[in-house]
Amino acid sequence: MSDRFLFDSNVILDYLLQRSFPDSIKLYGQCLENGISILVSAAQLHTIEYVFLKQVKQDAPTQIGTAKLAFQAFLNEVSIVKTPVLIEKNHPLALRDMEDYLIEISAEAADVTIVTRDAGFVRLSKRCILTEQALAMLDEKRSLQASAKVAFLDLKAPHIEMRAELEAAFDRTLNSGWYILGNEVKQFEHEFANYCEAKFCVGVGNGLEALHLILRAYGIGEGDEVIVPSNTYIATWLAASHAGATPIPVEPDERTYNIDPALIEAAITPRTKAIIAVHLYGQPADMDAINAIAKTHNLKVIEDAAQAHGARYKGIRVGTLGDAAGFSFYPGKNLGALGDGGAVTTNDPVLADKVRVLSNYGSRVKYYNEVKGYNSRLDELQAAFLREKIKKLDEWNGRRKAVAAEYLKLLADADIVLPFVPEWADPIWHLFIVRNAERDQLQKKLSDAGIGTMIHYPVPPHLQQAYSEAGYTKGQFPIAERLANQVLSLPMGPQLSVKQVGGVCEIFTKAV
Numbered sequence: 001m002s003d004r005f006l007f008d009s010n011v012i013l014d015y016l017l018q019r020s021f022p023d024s025i026k027l028y029g030q031c032l033e034n035g036i037s038i039l040v041s042a043a044q045l046h047t048i049e050y051v052f053l054k055q056v057k058q059d060a061p062t063q064i065g066t067a068k069l070a071f072q073a074f075l076n077e078v079s080i081v082k083t084p085v086l087i088e089k090n091h092p093l094a095l096r097d098m099e100d101y102l103i104e105i106s107a108e109a110a111d112v113t114i115v116t117r118d119a120g121f122v123r124l125s126k127r128c129i130l131t132e133q134a135l136a137m138l139d140e141k142r143s144l145q146a147s148a149k150v151a152f153l154d155l156k157a158p159h160i161e162m163r164a165e166l167e168a169a170f171d172r173t174l175n176s177g178w179y180i181l182g183n184e185v186k187q188f189e190h191e192f193a194n195y196c197e198a199k200f201c202v203g204v205g206n207g208l209e210a211l212h213l214i215l216r217a218y219g220i221g222e223g224d225e226v227i228v229p230s231n232t233y234i235a236t237w238l239a240a241s242h243a244g245a246t247p248i249p250v251e252p253d254e255r256t257y258n259i260d261p262a263l264i265e266a267a268i269t270p271r272t273k274a275i276i277a278v279h280l281y282g283q284p285a286d287m288d289a290i291n292a293i294a295k296t297h298n299l300k301v302i303e304d305a306a307q308a309h310g311a312r313y314k315g316i317r318v319g320t321l322g323d324a325a326g327f328s329f330y331p332g333k334n335l336g337a338l339g340d341g342g343a344v345t346t347n348d349p350v351l352a353d354k355v356r357v358l359s360n361y362g363s364r365v366k367y368y369n370e371v372k373g374y375n376s377r378l379d380e381l382q383a384a385f386l387r388e389k390i391k392k393l394d395e396w397n398g399r400r401k402a403v404a405a406e407y408l409k410l411l412a413d414a415d416i417v418l419p420f421v422p423e424w425a426d427p428i429w430h431l432f433i434v435r436n437a438e439r440d441q442l443q444k445k446l447s448d449a450g451i452g453t454m455i456h457y458p459v460p461p462h463l464q465q466a467y468s469e470a471g472y473t474k475g476q477f478p479i480a481e482r483l484a485n486q487v488l489s490l491p492m493g494p495q496l497s498v499k500q501v502g503g504v505c506e507i508f509t510k511a512v
């Protein structure tokens with residue numbers, strides 16, 4: 001049961017008329033005090049207004065002006081949930097009481113719990129509870145919060161926060177009748193290019209495909225080598241492999257966790273065609289140093305910006321720091337869709353055009369295929385959602401920065417390695433990573449105390465079964481291996497409060 005409440009009309013009227021139902025009044029008051037949204041269905045508003053004003057007229061006719069103002073104030077403090085477009089008129093609840101049925105389907109669409117005093121409604125409804133049960137739920141929620149339980153990632157909260165915008169985006173797409181490569185993708189590409197301060201953006205199916213298509217578009221494939229970090233998510237390597245090239249790992253700088261430019265030159269051979277620099281965990285790689293090496297050896301530089309939407313390197317947004325960049329809109333990313341999605345950004349018109357053609361069956365004109373392309377397009381509906389979410393990106397990245405600042409302050413003396421931020425980096429804290437030699441015990445202790453953590457990543461790509469044919473052995477990339485054994489990602493996200501971070505740090509300092 002959701003602990004977000006849609007109030008039945010009887011409970012609202014108890015509050016507005018101060019009727020002698022103390023649980024209704026207490027519940028309404030507690031929600032107001034604690035900033036918990038009070039939801040009502042659009043279907044109830046007329047009845048509530050009618051009954052409220054009629055009662056006031058009857059009991060205290062001189063107060064009618066005040067009552068009208070009170071009703072306006074009520075409208076201002078509640079959130080109104082629309083009813084779905086079409087309804088099942090013969091539903092048993094609809095046959096008993098149409099208004100209750102409309103409340104039920106509003107609550108179902110918003111995924112919230114109805115609170116009522118009507119036991120008959122509770123019996124017929126799938127999501128209805130009595131006022132006393134709602135008060136008990138709030139008590140339980142408070143005690144849970146006091147126990148400082150924090151999930152590693154809450155993907156639902158940010159989307160609930162912007163439900164109205166997401167629903168409008170869905171309605172817009174549904175009503176357009178155009179579901180592949182329509183106006184939403186076109187507009188989003190334009191908006192994301194602007195955001196990244198890039199000349200071009202091409203939407204694609206996901207982050208892996210973004211990198212893969214860039215390599216294909218540059219003609220990198222069979223017999224070629226692509227330099228990749230040894231410490232990254234496997235997608236960076238897979239992009240090279242899927243293009244037919246060989247990923248050549250280079251160890252990271254142990255302070256920044258990003259590819260160490262000082263080690264790149266030694267990995268370059270006559271077959272090397274490109275370097276994929278990953279802005280891991282949301283922190284930009286040292287692009288000037290990487291670009292300088294690439295220039296000397298005539299290599300392409302591709303940014304893997306899957307974890308770094310909005311991060312800046314020496315004041316410049318990631319996405320234009322190399323020849324081309326691949327982004328992922330996987331739901332957990334700083335800019336995440338409600339499904340898969342990805343994009344390529346670049347200032348190179350030829351590359352942008354090639355990626356666009358490759359991503360759409362090798363076709364520029366429908367049913368005429370220039371090359372053997374792929375089906376890897378950014379979904380129209382996901383683009384519509386992303387257009388709403390990109391409006392929040394800077395604000396949410398800002399909230400992540402506040403969370404990171406609090407961690408850095410509260411954990412400054414803890415026996416762990418904290419993230420290091422070079423003076424030229426403006427990271428957007430996709431993840432907040434700490435390191436400790438006793439990582440597994442630490443993770444267990446935190447988990448026992450209700451703190452969710454994750455490991456990014458427990459096995460480096462060279463030791464994954466998927467790359468067994470390459471014949472890598474343990475110890476060959478010791479920094480990546482050490483990181484895999486020591487890194488721990490603490491809860492991080494725009495919905496995390498500074499108070500929650502304090503709770504995590506209190507438990508953390510005792511556990512470490």
Ligand SMILES: Cc1ncc(COP(=O)(O)O)c(C=O)c1O
Nearest residue numbers: 206207208233235236306328330
């Ligand atoms: C560093 C990195 N590169 C590439 C990807 C691939 O993105 P996607 O999952 O959208 O294919 C991811 C995300 O999972 C990632 O973290």
